Amino acid sequence: xxxxxxxxxxxxxxxxxxxxxxxxxxxxxxxxxxxxxxxxxxxxxxxxxxxxxxxxxxxxxxxxxxxxxxxxxxxxxxxxxxxxxxxxxxxxxxxxxxxxxxxxxxxxxxxxxxxxxxxxxxxxxxxxxxxxxxxxxxxxxxxxxxxxxxxxxxxxxxxxxxxxxxxxxxxxxxxxxxxxxxxxxxxxxxxxxxxxxxxxxxxxxxxxxxxxxxxxxxxxxxxxxxxxxxxxxxxxxxxxxxxxxxxxxxxxxxxxxxxxxxxxxxxxxxxxxxxxxxxxxxxxxxxxxxxxxxxxx
Amino acid sequence: xxxxxxxxxxxxxxxxxxxxxxxxxxxxxxxxxxxxxxxxxxxxxxxxxxxxxxxxxxxxxxxxxxxxxxxxxxxxxxxxxxxxxxxxxxxxxxxxxxxxxxxxxxxxxxxxxxxxxxxxxxxxxxxxxxxxxxxxxxxxxxxxxxxxxxxxxxxxxxxxxxxxxxxxxxxxxxxxxxxxxxxxxxxxxxxxxxxxxxxxxxxxxxxxxxxxxxxxxxxxxxxxxxxxxxxxxxxxxxxxxxxxxxxxxxxxxxxxxxxxxxxxxxxxxxxxxxxxxxxxxxxxxxxxxxxxxxxxxxxxxxxxxxxxxxxxxxxxxxx
Amino acid sequence: xxxxxxxxxxxxxxxxxxxxxxxxxxxxxxxxxxxxxxxxxxxxxxxxxxxxxxxxxxxxxxxxxxxxxxxxxxxxxxxxxxxxxxxxxxxxxxxxxxxxxxxxxxxxxxxxxxxxxxxxxxxxxxxxxxxxxxxxxxxxxxxxxxxxxxxxxxxxxxxxxxxxxxxxxxxxxxxxxxxxxxxxxxxxxxxxxxxxxxxxxxxxxxxxxxxxxxxxxxxxxxxxxxxxxxxxxxxxxxxxxxxxxxxxxxxxxxxxxxxxxxxxxxxxxxxxxxxxxxxxxxxxxxxxxxxxxxxxxxxxxxxxxxxxxxxxxxxxxxxxxxxxxxxxxxxxx
Numbered sequence: 008x009x010x011x012x013x014x015x016x017x018x019x020x021x022x023x024x025x026x027x028x029x030x031x032x033x034x035x036x037x038x039x040x041x042x043x044x045x046x047x048x049x050x051x052x053x054x055x056x057x058x059x060x061x062x063x064x065x066x067x068x069x070x071x072x073x074x075x076x077x078x079x080x081x082x083x084x085x086x087x088x089x090x091x092x093x094x095x096x097x098x099x100x101x102x103x104x105x106x107x108x109x110x111x112x113x114x115x116x117x118x119x120x121x122x123x124x125x126x127x128x129x130x131x132x133x134x135x136x137x138x139x140x141x142x143x144x145x146x147x148x149x150x151x152x153x154x155x156x157x158x159x160x161x162x163x164x165x166x167x168x169x170x171x172x173x174x175x176x177x178x179x180x181x182x183x184x185x186x187x188x189x190x191x192x193x194x195x196x197x198x199x200x201x202x203x204x205x206x207x208x209x210x211x212x213x214x215x216x217x218x219x220x221x222x223x224x225x226x227x228x229x230x231x232x233x234x235x236x237x238x239x240x241x242x243x244x245x246x247x248x249x250x251x252x253x254x255x256x257x258x259x260x261x262x263x264x265x266x267x268x269x270x271x272x273x274x275x276x277x278x279x280x281x282x283x284x285x286x287x288x289x290x291x292x293x294x295x296x297x298x299x300x301x302x303x304x
Numbered sequence: 305x306x307x308x309x310x311x312x313x314x315x316x317x318x319x320x321x322x323x324x325x326x327x328x329x330x331x332x333x334x335x336x337x338x339x340x341x342x343x344x345x346x347x348x349x350x351x352x353x354x355x356x357x358x359x360x361x362x363x364x365x366x367x368x369x370x371x372x373x374x375x376x377x378x379x380x381x382x383x384x385x386x387x388x389x390x391x392x393x394x395x396x397x398x399x400x401x402x403x404x405x406x407x408x409x410x411x412x413x414x415x416x417x418x419x420x421x422x423x424x425x426x427x428x429x430x431x432x433x434x435x436x437x438x439x440x441x442x443x444x445x446x447x448x449x450x451x452x453x454x455x456x457x458x459x460x461x462x463x464x465x466x467x468x469x470x471x472x473x474x475x476x477x478x479x480x481x482x483x484x485x486x487x488x489x490x491x492x493x494x495x496x497x498x499x500x501x502x503x504x505x506x507x508x509x510x511x512x513x514x515x516x517x518x519x520x521x522x523x524x525x526x527x528x529x530x531x532x533x534x535x536x537x538x539x540x541x542x543x544x545x546x547x548x549x550x551x552x553x554x555x556x557x558x559x560x561x562x563x564x565x566x567x568x569x570x571x572x573x574x575x576x577x578x579x580x581x582x583x584x585x586x587x588x589x590x591x592x593x594x595x596x597x598x599x600x601x602x603x604x605x606x607x608x609x610x611x612x613x614x615x616x617x618x619x620x621x622x623x
Numbered sequence: 624x625x626x627x628x629x630x631x632x633x634x635x636x637x638x639x640x641x642x643x644x645x646x647x648x649x650x651x652x653x654x655x656x657x658x659x660x661x662x663x664x665x666x667x668x669x670x671x672x673x674x675x676x677x678x679x680x681x682x683x684x685x686x687x688x689x690x691x692x693x694x695x696x697x698x699x700x701x702x703x704x705x706x707x708x709x710x711x712x713x714x715x716x717x718x719x720x721x722x723x724x725x726x727x728x729x730x731x732x733x734x735x736x737x738x739x740x741x742x743x744x745x746x747x748x749x750x751x752x753x754x755x756x757x758x759x760x761x762x763x764x765x766x767x768x769x770x771x772x773x774x775x776x777x778x779x780x781x782x783x784x785x786x787x788x789x790x791x792x793x794x795x796x797x798x799x800x801x802x803x804x805x806x807x808x809x810x811x812x813x814x815x816x817x818x819x820x821x822x823x824x825x826x827x828x829x830x831x832x833x834x835x836x837x838x839x840x841x842x843x844x845x846x847x848x849x850x851x852x853x854x855x856x857x858x859x860x861x862x863x864x865x866x867x868x869x870x871x872x873x874x875x876x877x878x879x880x881x882x883x884x885x886x887x888x889x890x891x892x893x894x895x896x897x898x899x900x901x902x903x904x905x906x907x908x909x910x911x912x913x914x915x916x917x918x919x920x921x922x923x924x925x926x927x928x929x930x931x932x933x934x935x936x937x938x939x940x941x942x943x944x945x946x947x948x949x950x951x952x953x954x955x956x
Contacts, residue, residue, distance in 0.1 A: 106834065106838055109837065133325070136839070140835075140838030148835065148836070149832070149853070150853075162842075162849065163840060214838075333848065337742055340738065341743055341747070341751070344735045344751070345747060348758050349750065352757065405650060409647075409651055411647060412647040412648065412651050416648070422651070425655065429658050432935055434868070435872075435938050435939050437873075439874045440935075443928045444665060446915060511643070512643035512644075513640075542874075542875040547909075573762055576762075576764045580767065581772065595768055598762055599765060605760070606756055610753075
């Protein structure tokens with residue numbers, strides 16, 4: 008890939024602008040190069056299927072939150088789950104690394120696979136190491152910046168690593184999250200005294216420290232100011248090369264800015280799934296059109 | 305969007321977060337937690353059941369209506385009417401002091417609290433009171449109520465003040481209940497969001513009116529919980545009773561007005577103490593019977609507290 | 624104009640407000656004054672005993688119970704009051720009993736509360752929680768009664784062998800009324816207190832932190848141990864301080880099960896140490912309280928009480944100090 012990323016310029020598309028691109032639903036490794044004005048960083052030519060959601064239904068008690076949803080999750084692409092609040096997108100996201108199991112009333116039907124293996128057969132902890140999660144509210148642990156990142160490394164190792172060994176890994180994770188330059192002088196700084204944007208990037212660093220294969224982001228920017236949001240969006244776009252990224256957002260502009268594929272959910276159902284250009288530019292479903300036009304006028 | 309053949313959507317068991325793959329220290333910790341948890345459950349449930357069984361075995365209805373008296377056999381020594389009355393009287397008196405004072409201090413700490421240094425001192429003082437042994441209060445009470453100036457609260461003979469009475473005991477027991485009332489009132493008030501106060505000020509209510517008409521009703525579950533915790537501590541205390549109530553078997557009124565309250569008596573706790581094998585009377589059956597009644601009182605208090613808290617949760621702001 | 628302002632309801636309300644604040648302030652000052660009076664009185668009464676003994680007050684003497692007896696009698700014989708007092712046996716008993724039971728119940732309470740909050744099956748939690756609260760409010764005299772009727776005979780008949788009895792018979796007789804009985808019952812008494820406070824603390828750990836760790840593939844035990852317990856440290860400190868205060872001040876129960884012999888259990892005796900009788904300060908005060916009429920005795924009793932008062936002062940200070948460094952990393956108290 009010869010693309011270097013210049014500062015991304017993000018414009019909303021004009022109505023009727025042709026943003027369609029070649030779509031190959033199950034195109035493992037299929038070329039889907041596109042040059043849209045949407046984003047300066049083009050999607051990778053190599054998208055690999057990592058996870059499959061098959062006929063997934065999730066209920067809290069008797070209330071159905073997700074109703075037989077099927078979709079693929081690919082590395083090399085950013086998948087955005089959009090929809091009005093309460094449509095089940097967060098529940099779907101949480102089920103991907105089985106965090107829904109923490110809610111006692113939740114029951115699950117269907118299948119989620121990671122590289123072909125049913126996630127239900129995984130040990131939750133080992134699944135969650137491969138599929139990590141960043142939450143809506145920045146939730147750095149009440150420790151120092153260093154310990155926040157090191158925590159994951161320490162807890163996942165089979166024996167307790169020494170601080171010297173951790174340093175490189177911590178630095179690497181902080182660099183990947185674009186936080187290193189801001190915190191390198193004082194790694195002992197209490198994490199909760201960082202700004203909101205820094206806290207969220209720390210959480211991303213923490214999630215990356217484990218070298219996950221899939222990164223789940225649950226409205227990571229909803230509590231942040233526009234500048235921090237921009238920084239994190241840039242980060243997400245860069246990350247998709249290394250990990251499959253799934254992001255839940257209620258901000259359609261954000262989804263448009265960063266997503267390669269978009270899944271629109273409504274009342275627990277997956278209404279439409281497709282390339283971002285198609286979902287935003289030429290939605291097939293009437294409900295999608297209504298929802299999307301609400302944001303784009 | 306169709307994906308590869310979906311399997312039949314049926315409920316399946318998924319792999320639990322089994323501890324098999326954890327580090328051995330983690331597994332040891334979990335095992336330890338289980339062992340201790342189960343052990344604790346067995347011990348506590350065992351104690352409660354044992355006390356219940358012993359109590360029901362030995363308690364007799366006539367104990368509630370006969371006064372205790374000195375004697376050699378179980379049939380001669382009577383019941384525990386006086387200690388029961390003593391417990392109720394001393395607890396009511398103590399709460400009559402501790403509740404208003406604790407409410408005032410709690411309100412001041414939460415709503416006023418100026419100057420700050422005074423608030424901080426008050427806080428530490430209340431905290432210290434909570435940690436002060438009741439026997440110290442009891443000794444202080446003896447010192448205080450033997451002072452001639454406070455002679456009217458107890459009996460005096462030939463100018464020597466006895467210093468032991470329901471009044472004296474209740475005053476010192478109030479010190480035990482006070483920190484509990486203060487802490488709960490304060491916690492309840494502070495849990496009320498600031499906008500509630502602002503809303504009340506916005507319609508022109510003064511601070512004190514806001515506190516009385518809006519905040520305290522909203523904080524009622526906490527206030528009542530504090531009072532009940534206070535009652536629980538007061539009826540369970542023995543040291544103050546033994547030193548300050550005289551721990552006479554029967555209620556012995558003093559001469560003069562409100563002689564009963566200026567006189568001496570006993571409570572269920574001191575009754576249990578005296579009837580234990582280490583006490584003077586040594587009648588374990590009676591001790592068990594009285595302990596059972598005491599335990600029943602505590603149980604009822606706990607239950608009432610549960611009801612108050614649960615009902616309060618329905619009416620006030622969520623967490 | 625002036626009369627109008629005077630009658631203005633707003634002004635009147637403000638005056639009422641001011642008056643209320645002053646009254647509440649006066650109440651607070653009254654309470655503070657009363658507590659100050661308590662502290663001053665106790666220490667003033669205690670002074671003669673300290674002054675007469677100097678630092679030897681804290682030393683070990685020959686026979687604690689005989690000292691008490693002599694102090695008491697000295698008032699009756701119209702002689703110079705006797706103040707000779709060596710408090711080491713009761714100080715040592717208090718230290719040993721409090722330390723052991725606080726350590727035992729802390730470990731138990733920590734694991735039990737983690738178990739209750741995170742790992743116990745629902746039905747067990749439903750039983751445990753109310754039972755813990757009930758046990759925390761059981762009057763100590765009832766636990767003392769249980770100790771005297773069950774634990775003490777058990778120790779006396781099952782745990783103490785004749786050999787052991789003979790071995791220490793020249794210093795003290797072993798009856799079952801012992802340090803061990805005191806420590807066990809006291810642990811049972813303060814553990815529920817700790818658990819109640821710990822459970823509250825662990826419950827209020829923000830869900831986001833726990834989920835954050837779980838979402839990164841940290842197992843449940845580590846998550847709860849490293850994030851939950853760590854975050855709840857202020858509650859752990861608060862609960863431990865509360866329980867320690869209760870342990871130091873417990874008089875009735877310890878007077879019932881510890882034997883009431885003014886004897887300092889000797890760790891050099893090996894395991895018999897735990898079976899030896901003890902007399903912690905509050906129990907000593909309680910047993911001597913009938914002798915308050917003798918002035919030198921009274922001063923001595925108040926000297927013992929002042930140690931208790933001092934320890935509760937130190938304890939609340941220590942609790943405050945321990946919580947300070949935690950605030951830096953955002954661990955709320």
